[in-house]
């Protein structure tokens with residue numbers, strides 16, 4: 001699809017990223033050994049169910065994981081910025097918003113109820129030492145107009161005067177207004193109805209292309225990534241279990257979880273008996289098995305080796321899959337790499 | 348069986364910069380649900396779905412119209428006398444965060460209504476605990492894990508299932524499931540839908556299913572009916588498969604067109620309809636409510652109000668002057 005050749009779009013490489021949260025049972029990993037590359041100018045969608053670690057991954061892109069969480073290991077390299085994980089203090093504060101724009105989950109409710117959107121915009125500008133505040137307001141207005149809103153009116157509004165869909169667009173505006181070229185959107189359309197969602201997804205795609213962005217969209221809804229993402233990464237229990245070009249993954253999923261998930265989606269047409277819920281339930285921090293495959297308890301094709309052996313991470317052309325079954329698949333051996341030494345993590 | 352005729356409801360908001368404001372939430376809605384039947388409401392945010400659900404559960408008043416529960420018109424009763432009828436309709440709230448008391452364990456949450464139920468039916472203390480475990484098992488939860496916990500210790504999906512279990516404690520005739528599966532993980536969603544279908548088949552519970560996710564409506568039973576609501580009015584209604592596969596109203600077509608396509612697995616419908624964006628709250632009284640956004644409107648549409656019917660010989664009812672079949676729904680990609 002449309003990979004923008006815009007030079008401004010930076011690439012992002014997340015390598016062997018692990019993030020833990022301190023709990024009563026010690027530090028438990030919410031994200032474990034994640035390798036993910038965002039190619040310049042593409043939209044990558046990360047999909048996973050509740051608690052799979054999506055928001056934690058998104059926060060790591062900004063080195064914004066808050067205690068009791070911390071990034072235990074790994075790096076997030078952004079072209080022109082370096083490893084975000086090693087940034088701190090002022091450098092980090094300036095990076096957020098200016099270089100990496102973000103809309104956190106529940107952005108619908110994250111605006112300050114006591115200030116107009118315009119006031120909050122000025123606060124944002126000041127905290128980033130923007131000299132030309134009128135220019136910033138102008139930029140904000142044109143972004144809002146661009147997204148089908150009356151920019152001037154929205155800037156004069158308080159949160160409660162805006163609908164959910166309008167607030168989501170305000171969030172996207174705030175993520176873009178400082179001219180960031182890496183943008184992280186965590187659940188940008190959750191709680192919106194279908195027509196509004198379709199509108200917002202179209203806007204995200206258009207703005208992404210116009211501005212030459214590198215975009216990461218986090219969602220629990222496969223339909224959302226199917227609609228806008230060039231590449232799709234599937235998360236389960238803190239691991240990336242499969243990634244690849246969206247259409248290829250959806251058309252021929254290789255990981256048993258992706259297969260099960262697709263089969264579990266209620267569909268508009270076809271035999272309803274073909275759809276099937278996955279047995280069992282998604283793991284929580286405390287129930288993620290420390291070794292072996294995270295998905296094995298719900299996997300219909302698990303083998304003995306899955307109990308203890310970390311699934312090998314196989315790169316098959318543009319696709320990556322972490323499963324013992326894929327290892328035996330003869331036709332798919334272009335490059336085979338085993339994951340980094342994850343066995344050494346002391347969980 | 349529960350029927351409603353011409354239900355209207357207007358909210359009056361006080362204050363605000365523009366002074367008092369009237370929000371018409373329901374503009375004369377008719378419906379009918381058989382014992383063990385299934386009716387699904389779909390429509391955009393704010394179209395009145397929850398309001399109608401709350402009215403049926405006796406939690407909200409209505410301005411005019413009549414609700415008849417098993418042959419008893421509610422207008423013939425005093426408000427107090429209506430309560431037992433409405434209590435047979437249990438609402439499963441769309442927000443599982445606020446639906447459960449945060450200061451009570453799940454055990455306490457289920458114990459209270461079950462104790463009452465045990466009294467009513469002359470059952471013993473041990474029945475209460477057995478029933479609590481049985482109900483949690485029914486909704487796919489592990490009683491040992493869930494019972495001692497507080498709501499905040501459970502995931503959204505688990506909480507939603509607790510809410511369903513609690514609704515079942517009173518052996519209701521009808522469940523109003525308001526976005527009951529939207530908080531539930533996709534891998535488990537079909538399980539809850541299957542549960543609702545099961546409750547219909549085995550216990551004869553009727554289900555009023557309110558959802559943004561049209562596809563889920565098929566999974567509580569293909570024998571069900573689908574109502575498409577736009578701004579407080581039913582604009583299309585009929586058998587669930589007919590309305591999904593063969594919609595004739597431009598608004599229904601817009602809703603179905605907006606559903607994300609699983610590219611790679613599906614091919615988008617060839618005639619997807621995108622409504623124009625203007626959603627002006629102050630709709631003129633004359634004409635079709637959807638006219639301002641409808642790509643197919645004609646002059647007639649802005650002067651005359653279309654009413655629900657089978658014009659054009661359609662199987663389903665619709666409220667449109669120009670009903671036309673369009674293929675808007677994605678179809679499975681042919682396997683390569």
Ligand SMILES: Nc1ncnc2c1ncn2[C@@H]1O[C@H](COP(=O)(O)OP(=O)(O)OP(=O)(O)O)[C@@H](O)[C@H]1O
Pocket residue numbers: 021022023030048049050051052053054055056057067068069105220284285
């Ligand atoms: N502050 C915290 N303290 C302890 N555990 C946490 C904290 N924040 C997140 N977790 C845990 O880390 C795991 C991953 O959480 P995360 O919010 O990243 O998931 P998610 O995929 O974004 O889920 P959702 O779809 O519900 O937003 C979960 O098990 C969660 O309970």
Ligand SMILES: Nc1ncnc2c1ncn2[C@@H]1O[C@H](COP(=O)(O)OP(=O)(O)OP(=O)(O)O)[C@@H](O)[C@H]1O
Pocket residue numbers: 358359360370371372390391392393394395396397398399441
């Ligand atoms: N208590 C209230 N006071 C004033 N207006 C209300 C009240 N409850 C609902 N409304 C208004 O009535 C209309 C219908 O609301 P309702 O909650 O029934 O919509 P809905 O279809 O359930 O929407 P959603 O999909 O967002 O849940 C909306 O315009 C809403 O703002």
Ligand code: SF4
Pocket residue numbers: 255256257293294295296297299300301302303306311322323324325
């Ligand atoms: S590694 Fe084993 S348990 Fe895990 S998904 Fe593959 S086959 Fe199933």
Ligand code: SF4
Pocket residue numbers: 596597598635636637638639641642643644645648653666667668669670
């Ligand atoms: S009556 Fe006219 S405006 Fe209304 S939906 Fe039909 S074609 Fe569109």
Ligand SMILES: [Mg+2]
Pocket residue numbers: 054055056105
């Ligand atoms: Mg999240």
Ligand SMILES: [Mg+2]
Pocket residue numbers: 396397398441525
């Ligand atoms: Mg509602």
